[in-house]
Amino acid sequence: MLFRQYLQPETGCASYLFGCTGTARAVAVDVLPNAVRPMLDILDLSGMHCVAVVETHLQADHVSAGRDLAARTGAPYVAHHAAPLAFPFAAAHNGDRIDAGNVQVTIWETPGHSDDSLALLVTDRTRADEPWVVLTGDTLLVGDAGRPDLHGEANAAQLASMLYDSLQRLSALPDYVAVYPSHFAGSVCGRALSATPASTIGFERRHNAALAPRTREELIRFMLHDLPEEPPDFARMRLVNRGLPPAATVPTTA
Numbered sequence: 001m002l003f004r005q006y007l008q009p010e011t012g013c014a015s016y017l018f019g020c021t022g023t024a025r026a027v028a029v030d031v032l033p034n035a036v037r038p039m040l041d042i043l044d045l046s047g048m049h050c051v052a053v054v055e056t057h058l059q060a061d062h063v064s065a066g067r068d069l070a071a072r073t074g075a076p077y078v079a080h081h082a083a084p085l086a087f088p089f090a091a092a093h094n095g096d097r098i099d100a101g102n103v104q105v106t107i108w109e110t111p112g113h114s115d116d117s118l119a120l121l122v123t124d125r126t127r128a129d130e131p132w133v134v135l136t137g138d139t140l141l142v143g144d145a146g147r148p149d150l151h152g153e154a155n156a157a158q159l160a161s162m163l164y165d166s167l168q169r170l171s172a173l174p175d176y177v178a179v180y181p182s183h184f185a186g187s188v189c190g191r192a193l194s195a196t197p198a199s200t201i202g203f204e205r206r207h208n209a210a211l212a213p214r215t216r217e218e219l220i221r222f223m224l225h226d227l228p229e230e231p232p233d234f235a236r237m238r239l240v241n242r243g244l245p246p247a248a249t250v251p252t253t254a
């Protein structure tokens with residue numbers, strides 16, 4: 001399996017490109033503008049073609065280049081079926097699979113940071129028939145979980161309740177599963193993110209405060225406590241990523 005992580009330290013964002021070199025099929029995830037060129041280069045060099053460009057959730061802290069990469073490669077742009085996008089996209093549902101040859105992706109709906117959050121379980125069948133990697137979007141971060149108030153502040157408690165279920169589900173994966181989140185230190189999508197942009201389920205279960213044993217109500221209180229102000233540009237970026245003009249007046253359902 002080819003697996004590449006692209007980091008943008010200024011904003012604490014991560015993009016991914018991975019796939020099966022044998023069958024030349026690749027998947028791109030949470031594509032940042034400055035990851036497009038390196039991704040196209042590696043696709044070109046390796047002779048792989050992109051079969052899907054996935055957005056783990058509507059991004060609020062940067063303008064996504066996922067649609068750009070999808071247009072350039074001809075790959076479908078994949079997002080949660082409830083993603084509030086104003087343009088056509090391939091709607092992902094819980095349990096959907098993406099076939100990238102020996103690399104198989106199973107999509108999980110993991111709401112909490114947002115309604116439309118996805119996680120991607122990645123299996124490399126040349127190594128094993130069980131997942132090796134989970135791309136957790138902003139649901140489970142290294143050292144934290146994604147804050148639930150950036151995509152509709154009124155719904156923050158409800159999202160935190162959904163986050164409880166999503167974290168339970170992710171933390172029930174085997175210890176050895178590698179965790180690759182979409183943000184790391186420098187991002188405001190969490191409060192205590194590590195500067196290390198990778199971990200394992202087992203390490204996070206032992207040392208991530210968001211995964212400490214709690215009731216649902218305790219987790220809701222924990223996740224709503226001590227949240228920093230939302231940066232002023234986030235509303236504009238959500239609109240751009242939805243495919244709407246930045247000045248449009250729309251309901252804040254994202």
Ligand SMILES: [Fe+2]
Nearest residue numbers: 059060138189
């Ligand atoms: Fe986010």
